[in-house]
Amino acid sequence: MRIELQRRPAASGVFSLVSPLLALVLTLIFGAIMFRLLGKDPGHALYSFFVEPLLEVWSLHELAIKAGPLILIAVGLSVCYRSNNWNIGAEGQFTIGAITGSILPILVPQWHSVLVLPLMLVMGAAGGALFAGIPALLKTRFNTNEILVSLMLVYIAQLFLDWLVRGPWRDPKGFNFPQSISFAPEAVLPPLLDSGRAHASILFALLAAVLVWFMMRFMLKGFEVTVLGRSERAGRFAGFSARRMVWFSMMLSGAFAGLAGISEVSGSIGHLQPSISPGYGFTAIIVAFLGRLNPLGAIASGFVLALTYLGGEAAQLSIGVSDKVTRVFQGLLLFFVLSCDTLILYRVRIIFGSGRAREAKS
Amino acid sequence: MKKLIIALAATAAALCSTVPGAQAADKTKVCFVYVGTKTDGGWTQAHDLGRQELQKALGDKIETPYLESVPEGPDAERAIERMARSGCAVVFATSFGFMDATVKVAQKFPNVKFEHATGYKAAPNLATYNSRFYEGRYILGQIAAKMSKKGVAGYIASFPIPEVVMGINAFELGAKSVNPNFKLKVVWANTWFDPGKEADAAKALIDQGVDILTQHTDTTAPMQVAAERGIYAFGQASDMIAAGPKTQLTAIVDTWGAYYIKRTKALLDGTWKSEQIWDGLKDGILTMAPYTNMPDDVKAMAEETEAKIKSGELHPFTGPINKQDGTPWLKAGEKADDGTLLGMNFYVEGVDDKLPK
Amino acid sequence: MIEAILLTIITAATPLVIAAMGELVTERAGVLNLGVEGMMIMGAVCAFAGAQLTGLPLVGLVAGIVGGALFSLLFGFLTLTLVTNQVATGLALTLLGLGLSGQLGEAFVGIPGVKLAPIVIPVLSDIPVVGPLLFRQDITFYLSIALVIGVNWFLFRSRTGLKLRAIGDNHGSAHALGISVIRTRYLAVMFGGACAGLAGAQLSLVYTPQWVENMSAGRGWIALALVVFASWRPWRVLAGGYIFGAVGILQLHAQAFGIGVPSQFLSMLPYAVTIVVLIIISHNRRTTLINTPACLGKPFVPDR
Numbered sequence A: 001m002r003i004e005l006q007r008r009p010a011a012s013g014v015f016s017l018v019s020p021l022l023a024l025v026l027t028l029i030f031g032a033i034m035f036r037l038l039g040k041d042p043g044h045a046l047y048s049f050f051v052e053p054l055l056e057v058w059s060l061h062e063l064a065i066k067a068g069p070l071i072l073i074a075v076g077l078s079v080c081y082r083s084n085n086w087n088i089g090a091e092g093q094f095t096i097g098a099i100t101g102s103i104l105p106i107l108v109p110q111w112h113s114v115l116v117l118p119l120m121l122v123m124g125a126a127g128g129a130l131f132a133g134i135p136a137l138l139k140t141r142f143n144t145n146e147i148l149v150s151l152m153l154v155y156i157a158q159l160f161l162d163w164l165v166r167g168p169w170r171d172p173k174g175f176n177f178p179q180s181i182s183f184a185p186e187a188v189l190p191p192l193l194d195s196g197r198a199h200a201s202i203l204f205a206l207l208a209a210v211l212v213w214f215m216m217r218f219m220l221k222g223f224e225v226t227v228l229g230r231s232e233r234a235g236r237f238a239g240f241s242a243r244r245m246v247w248f249s250m251m252l253s254g255a256f257a258g259l260a261g262i263s264e265v266s267g268s269i270g271h272l273q274p275s276i277s278p279g280y281g282f283t284a285i286i287v288a289f290l291g292r293l294n295p296l297g298a299i300a301s302g303f304v305l306a307l308t309y310l311g312g313e314a315a316q317l318s319i320g321v322s323d324k325v326t327r328v329f330q331g332l333l334l335f336f337v338l339s340c341d342t343l344i345l346y347r348v349r350i351i352f353g354s355g356r357a358r359e360a361k362s
Numbered sequence B: 001m002k003k004l005i006i007a008l009a010a011t012a013a014a015l016c017s018t019v020p021g022a023q024a025a026d027k028t029k030v031c032f033v034y035v036g037t038k039t040d041g042g043w044t045q046a047h048d049l050g051r052q053e054l055q056k057a058l059g060d061k062i063e064t065p066y067l068e069s070v071p072e073g074p075d076a077e078r079a080i081e082r083m084a085r086s087g088c089a090v091v092f093a094t095s096f097g098f099m100d101a102t103v104k105v106a107q108k109f110p111n112v113k114f115e116h117a118t119g120y121k122a123a124p125n126l127a128t129y130n131s132r133f134y135e136g137r138y139i140l141g142q143i144a145a146k147m148s149k150k151g152v153a154g155y156i157a158s159f160p161i162p163e164v165v166m167g168i169n170a171f172e173l174g175a176k177s178v179n180p181n182f183k184l185k186v187v188w189a190n191t192w193f194d195p196g197k198e199a200d201a202a203k204a205l206i207d208q209g210v211d212i213l214t215q216h217t218d219t220t221a222p223m224q225v226a227a228e229r230g231i232y233a234f235g236q237a238s239d240m241i242a243a244g245p246k247t248q249l250t251a252i253v254d255t256w257g258a259y260y261i262k263r264t265k266a267l268l269d270g271t272w273k274s275e276q277i278w279d280g281l282k283d284g285i286l287t288m289a290p291y292t293n294m295p296d297d298v299k300a301m302a303e304e305t306e307a308k309i310k311s312g313e314l315h316p317f318t319g320p321i322n323k324q325d326g327t328p329w330l331k332a333g334e335k336a337d338d339g340t341l342l343g344m345n346f347y348v349e350g351v352d353d354k355l356p357k
Numbered sequence C: 001m002i003e004a005i006l007l008t009i010i011t012a013a014t015p016l017v018i019a020a021m022g023e024l025v026t027e028r029a030g031v032l033n034l035g036v037e038g039m040m041i042m043g044a045v046c047a048f049a050g051a052q053l054t055g056l057p058l059v060g061l062v063a064g065i066v067g068g069a070l071f072s073l074l075f076g077f078l079t080l081t082l083v084t085n086q087v088a089t090g091l092a093l094t095l096l097g098l099g100l101s102g103q104l105g106e107a108f109v110g111i112p113g114v115k116l117a118p119i120v121i122p123v124l125s126d127i128p129v130v131g132p133l134l135f136r137q138d139i140t141f142y143l144s145i146a147l148v149i150g151v152n153w154f155l156f157r158s159r160t161g162l163k164l165r166a167i168g169d170n171h172g173s174a175h176a177l178g179i180s181v182i183r184t185r186y187l188a189v190m191f192g193g194a195c196a197g198l199a200g201a202q203l204s205l206v207y208t209p210q211w212v213e214n215m216s217a218g219r220g221w222i223a224l225a226l227v228v229f230a231s232w233r234p235w236r237v238l239a240g241g242y243i244f245g246a247v248g249i250l251q252l253h254a255q256a257f258g259i260g261v262p263s264q265f266l267s268m269l270p271y272a273v274t275i276v277v278l279i280i281i282s283h284n285r286r287t288t289l290i291n292t293p294a295c296l297g298k299p300f301v302p303d304r
Helices: A013-037 A042-050 A057-082 A090-101 A103-107 A116-142 A146-166 A201-218 A220-230 A232-237 A242-269 A280-290 A295-318 A323-345 B002-016 B043-057 B074-085 B096-108 B133-147 B162-178 B195-207 B221-229 B257-269 B296-311 B338-342 C002-028 C036-054 C057-081 C086-108 C130-135 C139-157 C159-169 C171-176 C181-207 C219-229 C234-257 C263-281 C285-291
Strands: A002-007 A346-351 B028-033 B090-093 B113-117 B126-131 B152-157 B183-188 B212-215 B232-237 B248-254 B276-279 B286-288 B328-330
Touching: A013 A042, A013 A323, A042 A295, A057 A090, A057 A201, A057 A220, A057 A242, A057 A280, A057 A295, A057 B074, A090 A103, A090 A116, A090 A146, A090 A242, A090 A280, A103 A116, A116 A146, A116 A242, A116 C263, A146 C219, A146 C263, A201 A220, A201 A242, A201 A295, A220 A232, A220 A242, A232 A242, A242 A280, A242 B074, A280 A295, A280 A323, A280 C086, A295 A323, A295 B074, A323 A346, A323 C057, A323 C086, B028 B043, B028 B074, B028 B257, B043 B232, B043 B248, B043 B257, B074 B090, B074 B096, B090 B096, B090 B257, B096 B113, B096 B126, B126 B257, B133 B162, B133 B212, B133 B232, B133 B248, B133 B286, B133 B296, B152 B162, B152 B195, B162 B183, B162 B338, B183 B195, B183 C234, B195 B212, B195 B221, B195 C002, B195 C181, B195 C234, B212 B221, B221 B232, C002 C036, C002 C130, C002 C139, C002 C159, C002 C181, C002 C219, C002 C234, C036 C057, C036 C086, C036 C181, C036 C219, C057 C086, C057 C139, C057 C181, C139 C159, C139 C181, C139 C234, C159 C171, C159 C181, C171 C181, C181 C219, C219 C234, C219 C263, C234 C263
Parallel strands: B028 B090, B090 B113, B113 B126, B126 B276, B152 B183, B152 B212, B212 B232, B232 B248
Antiparallel strands: A002 A346, B248 B286
């Protein structure tokens, strides 16, 4: 038996809608089998994963909080990846954005003004952009690989934050515990509604997704991103500069990651501490690809991923599956979504019998 | 294809048809939020053993649901709020990094009781609890000074927080009570949990000439290295004798169970109060693992010290004590107050390291 | 003391070098597998389980290799047969590996492991300094060196290696020339998985003979970075692995020695040094371009 793919003349419109559903169905079936094998009631487990988090208002707020940074970062990354620049250090840019955005509330806490919050957001985005500018600079000046540099900078950023909150930015009244002072009320992103914690970060994410989608679809810059991403040579003939694109895409994604960072710290945490992100910058890479590098797709995939995190937690409580099972389940879901997307571009034929089967075997 | 999809959907529907049943009887829910996995072999595992002990002791009256691997930050607030909403009577938040999240949720749910481990912020429905680990570390220091030939011990530290600094100081004070010239080298691994890095730190310390090891990180890797290099070491958080049957002298074992049982009983009796509790050896919140691999006189000394600490006769931080730079801190006979200890960010004399400022 | 430090560095660098060598071959064939961390941790748990169940660390070693290779097949099937996106699939593989290994290893937490015994090479091991360092090591160290030499020979001296590089540089032309692109890539992916598994086995059988969840602690990512750092040249992987290992160990010594720099800055050193060295060696644009597999990460579907 072997599997053969045949490229469709054009991407299948039907399957771009059906494939996510098919993936979901496959995940449900395999998930059900997995939970059954673990001795858990599969119906109850899947209900906890996919339905329970959606039933209560507070939980929807939490979903928005979780999805906000994922979507915001993924939108920036999708531009980056489309232009063939491989920023995998969004986690570091998130961290630095959180730090630069916190300069005002931590170093000048006595300044009370409506300007504080907007300035914080701008400084956070600028910090993220500048930090992403390092791999861009090294790539354009010294031809270093941005994958490696941006990844190494993640560790550096996290250690820098660690040093700050245990050293110079430590709350003097905090018994020497590793935390900054709590932000003053005007430095905190307020909740959107009274019914829960969700704050503006999700709005930033949705706005960024729509704006970037518009840019990619209708503006020359979007065309430039796509052309240069497909082929640097073709881009040069069109008069585009690959060098400038490195700067543009890296700094754009860095700015979004930085904005996500300061929004998270200001809106959800309220102070700086050694760990501010459960790996948003890395998870967002998956979100970007699940969304097919389309900013609007990132919205959908961001919510789905956020849902599995919340669902995993609900399932831990209601049926007692461990967090490891949650990760396995997330992996399964991702695999099915990715495989089913094959159907959009290819016709899949399963051929029985041997023949030239050796090609596909190993 | 269409048929296939319908068939798949039908199967899925069939599998999902079991609707979640009603919650089991009306037992009191005592809930736990963990920062690591319950089998991490260190901090979280100790709390989970405590939970199991609690469940065993009061099994017919309570349920003990828990959430593991909850990251510090906004996820913690959600996890704790989920607990509060799910009908928990009390929520134990077992990591320092959960402090502000616990405070926020406690404000929102005045009828639910909260207990936060190792923090300092309290409220009418939020108690804090901690263990006087330093009492155990003082004993370790004394044993180290007796057992070390070179008079230098190595300390694998995690992060420079007061808890860890206090532990380093207590160890050094214990050692100096036996050998006034005892030196302590410190390496910060900047992790609670990375066996490879902890092993590297252990090797680095041994190569720099220490002949006894103690750790404030969670895995047994340093114990294994010590066993390999043929020096003695102390276990942390749990009894690590299995990793070094001929190596471990003793270990500070976190036995939170005693505390959890005490507080849950108070809750069931209706006598629960918000307190800032800092229990020690005498309350059973920490225990010394059996004293092994040492001569009888050292063992006798350790047991005597343990007894004295339990009876209150001995407080490890009793003057005269100088700070690292030689300036006096405590006068003879003066005891350190709990506030200073909980916020400790300076070394005592004899520690061979510079504390990050 | 220097000898002892060098020994520590060798132990720290070996898993990085092994995993990076595997990924190097995978990437030379044009496949970017970001799942090294996941395959490594699967190797670690399989190796530990194998050694525990049989009592023979060597069986564990083999189990680690097989575990890593089998796990990588999952990635191979998705990216090669179903042409899914390689970056996303690799990341998903890491997620799955971390979860699955935790689940599989639950029974082994807290059990002391069996350490792989060193193999003493007669005569050579008696040479002062060098002998104990290089000829009294366990098998994983010898394998790591053999891998570097072997892969270097294979890629640049053998016909199959030439074909593999051709596939990585231009899979269309290679296919037109009758080279079996998919089959070669499957083998390359499995080689990468086997090496990552071996690296994991080194972690749970040599470095720290025990099993704890997430014990790879990001080493898979470092291995990935090393391949880029080495601009896809085997000897540079060896050099890079040892530079990284050495800086990491020396910063601990600097601390134990008592220099007054915040430990966070010392912990940053391995990463910062890697960047600096990369800047120096990638200055020459041409050599980097020549070594980069042009089809890295790009999907391939044979015409029929």
